[in-house]
Amino acid sequence: MDFKWTAHRFSGGTLALDVANSVILRTAADRSIDRFAEPEQLDAFAAAAMRLCAEPLPALVPPTVQDRASFLALREAIDRYFRRRIEGMDDPVLLADLLDTAARVLRAAHDESGLATSTARSALRLATRPDDGRLKICPNCGWLFLDRSKNKSRMWCDMTVCGNRRKASRHYRRTKDEGPR
Numbered sequence: 562m563d564f565k566w567t568a569h570r571f572s573g574g575t576l577a578l579d580v581a582n583s584v585i586l587r588t589a590a591d592r593s594i595d596r597f598a599e600p601e602q603l604d605a606f607a608a609a610a611m612r613l614c615a616e617p618l619p620a621l622v623p624p625t626v627q628d629r630a631s632f633l634a635l636r637e638a639i640d641r642y643f644r645r646r647i648e649g650m651d652d653p654v655l656l657a658d659l660l661d662t663a664a665r666v667l668r669a670a671h672d673e674s675g676l677a678t679s680t681a682r683s684a685l686r687l688a689t690r691p692d693d694g695r696l697k698i699c700p701n702c703g704w705l706f707l708d709r710s711k712n713k714s715r716m717w718c719d720m721t722v723c724g725n726r727r728k729a730s731r732h733y734r735r736t737k738d739e740g741p742r
């Protein structure tokens with residue numbers, strides 16, 4: 562496999578959202594890919610996150626086999642709660658689910674600097690952030706991200722990937738529409 566945890570895959574701006582974004586095209590069931598489906602990717606992700614995540618992180622120990630399910634449950638709760646919130650609905654039930662899954666991970670913590678506990682702490686920090694319009698959904702790929710730019714002007718998770726791809730497809734459509742039938 563030539564798959565790599567590149568800087569692009571850490572466009573979320575926080576560990577919690579980078580973890581949520583490990584599912585590619587989450588909203589398109591037929592094309593969706595779970596990058597954590599292969600357990601060894603958790604090790605690779607943890608190693609890359611220490612270098613590439615926008616949040617300063619301790620050394621991240623990947624979850625043990627027993628803790629994997631609760632980590633993935635946390636990932637899903639993060640995506641559900643924040644996606645809904647960005648869409649304009651701060652759903653108390655989804656927030657409760659997020660807190661429950663985070664609590665489960667924190668209670669089972671064997672290692673203070675585990676990937677799972679760091680993700681839970683990151684999600685809690687994000688959940689208690691004031692709403693300042695910085696939480697966004699990339700209109701091209703559907704990833705969640707925290708816009709850390711000075712004037713909150715970021716539109717894409719990653720301009721060099723999603724911004725350009727969108728521009729290219731628009732250009733393609735335009736030239737196709739204008740071309741001979």
Ligand SMILES: [Zn+2]
Nearest residue numbers: 699702718723
């Ligand atoms: Zn994107």
